Amino acid sequence: MERHINGVKSSESQALVAEPEKCSPAGSFDVNSSTADEQVAESFIRQAMEIIVDEAVKKATNVQEKVCEWHSPEQLKKLLDLELRDGGEAESEILQRCRDAIRYSVKTSHPRFFNQLYAGMEPYSMVASFIAEAVKTNLYTYEVAPVFTLMEDAVLRKMIKVIGWEEGGDGIFNPGGSLSNMYAVNLARYRYCPDFKEVGMFSAPRLVILTSQECHYSISKGAALMGIGTKNVYTVPTDERGRMIPSALEEKIMLAKSEGAVPFMVNATAGTTVLGAFDPIDEIADICEKHNLWLHVDACWGGAAIMSKKHKHLLKGIHRVDSVAWNPHKMLMASLQCSAFLVRDKTSLLQHCHSARASYLFQQDKFYDVSYDTGDKSVQCSRKPDAFKFWLMWKALGSRELEQRVDRALAMARYLAEEIKKREGFRLVLEVAPVVKQRMMKKGSMMVGYQPLGEKANFFRMVVISPQVSRQDLDFVLNEIHNLGKDL
């Protein structure tokens, strides 16, 4: 039987025919045979994998290499030749495109990448993500995703145990922490009034969400998307370290009530985006209990601290909250994306809130226990098996090594803070952050994000996560900021 795919012809019993046939006229295909050529595909995938290991693993994590090779959008467009044409390209050209895509991408695994709330290379999680891509699994039914359905369940149960919800709970992995936070808003609203799901909020009283002024912007985005409105997100003042002030929370709750509005949820943040502050969960939980409010903790960034005996006190009281968003792709270094939404409820609130009971997926006359069909817990339909990335690395490292990672990252951050205190003049340098940033990018020596905060000028936000980072790297950062900015 002759088989051809992607323009390269072959037959099962013969060696490959090298002549490409990209330009065969439309309608010339033969339905009698498959067009797949697994040998050509296999050879291409093998060559591409070599490139990935050399360029995206070895070179990208090598401290001697650049973090980025900066080009302006207009320059880079020329280098990449982005246009999509009628004809295809040969394998060798496509392999070069793979090399280029890696070359001009920022090396987020590089030891001197401190620009985002993720960093470093985690080989187990990376391999799990390759497998997830290769097997093309969609996580809506046990039937089509038996392995990953069970793994997600196992990971969620373990995370729930670590949080300390002794009665158990429920959860789901989502494409990012923003969606996990939105799930919390939707569940809190559903618990307050399940009818909104059917009739909408058109005759509802004005609902109010309370959160600190330092919270992640997904709370506002969620309020806008869900028809609640960004003005109905009441922000609570924080102390000098960026933590929500509980008495101020209670004042805002009373304010909303006095206006005739209905506060229905509080979002506490465990690890704020800019300062890494942890809101006092225990005290906030007292207030939520008193006023019967859903308490959600956005622990996307700081949730990992709960793995550490030394640092778990930062999340004291988390066993009392209603829901948690926690991204293992941040401090625990799982591959992007890996974001869990966890809920303490045991009455299938997650399913009731989101179910649509599509008959083509969730047939009730299946031959196995359909409670394993988790798709109706999701807002989406297609959903990636992100839990596998965390499961495999947890299996490989064990809880103890995960704990070590957290302890190490926080020790590194402490080291950096001490070093900055020792260096005179560092505060001055920070006022010229945008220029220093431009210089480090063009040089490709490192990447650190900057931003203003309240009345403070632009400052660099150093994010220290990866075990690949050493004290030398942090010393380098301080010296480099000094050197890049000393003439300013």
Next chain:
Amino acid sequence: MERHINGVKSSESQALVAEPEKCSPAGSFDVNSSTADEQVAESFIRQAMEIIVDEAVKKATNVQEKVCEWHSPEQLKKLLDLELRDGGEAESEILQRCRDAIRYSVKTSHPRFFNQLYAGMEPYSMVASFIAEAVKTNLYTYEVAPVFTLMEDAVLRKMIKVIGWEEGGDGIFNPGGSLSNMYAVNLARYRYCPDFKEVGMFSAPRLVILTSQECHYSISKGAALMGIGTKNVYTVPTDERGRMIPSALEEKIMLAKSEGAVPFMVNATAGTTVLGAFDPIDEIADICEKHNLWLHVDACWGGAAIMSKKHKHLLKGIHRVDSVAWNPHKMLMASLQCSAFLVRDKTSLLQHCHSARASYLFQQDKFYDVSYDTGDKSVQCSRKPDAFKFWLMWKALGSRELEQRVDRALAMARYLAEEIKKREGFRLVLEVAPVVKQRMMKKGSMMVGYQPLGEKANFFRMVVISPQVSRQDLDFVLNEIHNLGKDL
């Protein structure tokens, strides 16, 4: 400098030390050095890649192998040993877990997988997804995602051109078609009344979405999430082929208005989930123009037909609509997930509707053109570079080969329909679909989904996409259904 990660010690100048140190006591780490061992990581990744090629590429696409190896949830839990423990596991154990994860997963790339609206193995797209995972890119700023920002832009422009929006447009790739459809609802609502973003919908008139009774369930899920309510999704009757009846649409619009409600958008479906029907877009566009309604087309499944000169008539009128959701991961076989939301608007509606202007990401004093920072067009924060999967395969295949794929898939579907007509008694067999399904899963011979429709009994929904499928495979399906069900 000594380096150790993942429990395997080594030094830069020495060969690897084999003795694992998984159980080192907490606090014993050395902040003076990195813990990364790139050699150990590299070796592990290489071994895992071999497994992926052998098991998830070669074996998974081999028609002689099973589509699935069925085990009940309880059996599979035992086989997988899911528990997460304090200690880690050795590399060899983790590699075996990789093999098992692939082995017990459903082979969605297998020529006899017809169970979902995606199928087959696309090597270019698969490699692109590996690269995206390896470089760990988040698509919110040009600074951190220069390559993929430009590629997304190029792919979106090309898709917009194919659709026929001559003035251009805007767009974004999302984690799944459900979210793309929800983006449409949110934009339509924002255009109707931008104030909802800030103040919510508490004093708004009742909003109504119109869609056919055969539409995807994400329209209802979106209405629930956005505070509109599932009862305010008015379903329009369809004809015998599953296509929306335009006159019935207009009746429903008038009904909503007579109730004092505000219809604000119509969702047309190009390729319904169950029957693959295409709503008559041109006629629906006339009605939407007359009533000033946002017209969205859910072309997640059928959008690919626009690539084909022979079949693009199915989407006649799409150049007139306001927005389109189109999933290249379905009929065009891009890796999961690859879903584009496209909007005809040229006034930055997408950005205005979703922006939150987070100061830590979207600094306005950057040294490059910040219009390339696309993160504020998104509802999420983290976002994967899914466009790259489509870009690379398009580069490799060219538009002509993509057109061939569509033509071939639709020719295959036609062949199957003709064959079914020839076979007497086939309708009878379909009434026992759940039992036949159970038998095919346990045998692992193929996977086809079934479901009821209206008053019809359960029937098998054959999804034919992949160029790897031959006429022999389709004949096999018919024979196998006959054989599995002949005693019933």
